[in-house]
Amino acid sequence: MVEKMYISYNNVHKLCKAGAEEFLEQVGKPDVIIAIGGGGFIPARIIRTFLRSPGEKNIPIQAIGLSLYEDMGTGTDDKIGKEVIRTQWLDFGALSQHFDSLIGKNILIVDEVDDTRTTLHYAVSELYKDVKEIAEKLGRTSEKTRLSIFVLHNKLKEKRAQIDEDKMGGGKYFVGKDVPDVWIAYPWESDDIDTHTQHAVEQGNI
């Protein structure tokens, strides 16, 4: 097993294309894409290409910033915990005046990797909470909001958190590729993209 898995831009593109096809088939066209930054930005933009039919309006992409940081605090087990910090949240400024834009919508959350699942768990829980709160306020709780997920890679390992399916409202989880628990080197992190791509080709990740 390789210690470091090199991923090429072409590979990212193809995983997005396959993910979009699966998503369209199983869930249907999304109303909005929510990209978890920074790693989710590039896949979100690419997958949008394949989710849109020719002649249709672009699907809006909202960005949220979630960062993991080591919590050295009072965990009950001996592991160092991880906490999620919101560095940026939804902003419907130009899209609509209100946060109610998500109620009853088909939403696709995009990130590059599902590692311990902490980030995705947080994103789904918080989005569900926000939508529920505003739907209750507006008396629109009968409208079903679907939260789906697409990640390029899911690491096959013990997860620290699980995503509550009830909160996904019938939305689904899509993975480009399940991978072992190794270091994934994405092209946007590379300082020498030619060598990086060469490694990816050698490993068959093209």
Ligand SMILES: O=P(O)(O)OC[C@H]1O[C@H](OP(=O)(O)OP(=O)(O)O)[C@H](O)[C@@H]1O
């Ligand atoms: O499944 P988890 O264990 O939660 O890990 C996955 C998250 O970790 C990385 O984010 P990071 O905080 O490193 O920020 P980045 O996206 O800006 O690189 C990655 O982009 C995912 O969002």
